Amino acid sequence: xxxxxxxxxxxxxxxxxxxxxxxxxxxxxxxxxxxxxxxxxxxxxxxxxxxxxxxxxxxxxxxxxxxxxxxxxxxxxxxxxxxxxxxxxxxxxxxxxxxxxxxxxxxxxxxxxx
Amino acid sequence: xxxxxxxxxxxxxxxxxxxxxxxxxxxxxxxxxxxxxxxxxxxxxxxxxxxxxxxxxxxxxxxxxxxxxxxxxxxxxxxxxxxxxxxxxxxxxxxxxxxxxxxxxxxxxxxxxxx
Numbered sequence: 001x002x003x004x005x006x007x008x009x010x011x012x013x014x015x016x017x018x019x020x021x022x023x024x025x026x027x028x029x030x031x032x033x034x035x036x037x038x039x040x041x042x043x044x045x046x047x048x049x050x051x052x053x054x055x056x057x058x059x060x061x062x063x064x065x066x067x068x069x070x071x072x073x074x075x076x077x078x079x080x081x082x083x084x085x086x087x088x089x090x091x092x093x094x095x096x097x098x099x100x101x102x103x104x105x106x107x108x109x110x111x112x113x114x
Numbered sequence: 115x116x117x118x119x120x121x122x123x124x125x126x127x128x129x130x131x132x133x134x135x136x137x138x139x140x141x142x143x144x145x146x147x148x149x150x151x152x153x154x155x156x157x158x159x160x161x162x163x164x165x166x167x168x169x170x171x172x173x174x175x176x177x178x179x180x181x182x183x184x185x186x187x188x189x190x191x192x193x194x195x196x197x198x199x200x201x202x203x204x205x206x207x208x209x210x211x212x213x214x215x216x217x218x219x220x221x222x223x224x225x226x227x228x229x
Contacts, residue, residue, distance in 0.1 A: 043220030094214035
């Protein structure tokens with residue numbers, strides 16, 4: 001079965017420090033992986049995706065993620081966190097068998113402290 | 115740039131009533147997805163449409179139905195509402211059918227409260 005795990009419910013980081021939000025996946029074949037961010041009472045906003053090609057993917061707002069096939073991970077990173085990065089982050093994998101849909105992780109709340 | 119539009123933004127209904135949620139995708143996007151997000155939960159896929167035809171179905175209750183119209187807007191109809199239907203309902207659109215390679219563009223959501 002295809003699944004996504006975000007092992008941390010919440011991540012706290014000081015402003016200016018690097019941040020990492022973890023995501024691991026279980027999927028057969030080549031995964032399509034995505035990161036979305038959700039601010040309070042807002043819809044999800046796309047940050048970045050990995051479809052194929054370079055393992056290091058750069059996205060919006062200075063975020064990047066590294067696809068690691070051997071560790072089945074797709075961790076989201078940013079070199080220097082901003083208070084405005086505080087939000088709920090969802091990792092998702094596109095399911096390519098059966099129902100075509102996103103499988104979302106449970107979300108990680110990022111809190112950047114001033 | 116145009117975004118996905120959802121209406122209404124907030125809706126309050128009584129148990130056993132019906133509700134209709136509307137979604138207007140980004141122009142030239144041919145695929146619409148509906149999601150339900152309960153408090154503190156990740157979005158759950160309900161149903162999707164590609165070129166006005168239902169393409170996939172997720173965990174959508176039989177009390178719910180949806181369709182996509184000729185102008186590509188979509189409506190989610192919910193009948194016999196239950197307290198547990200209280201949630202944020204998102205619509206998303208994408209330009210690439212169900213290939214999955216393109217990101218989805220989410221609307222702001224409709225917050226449904228069932229009393």
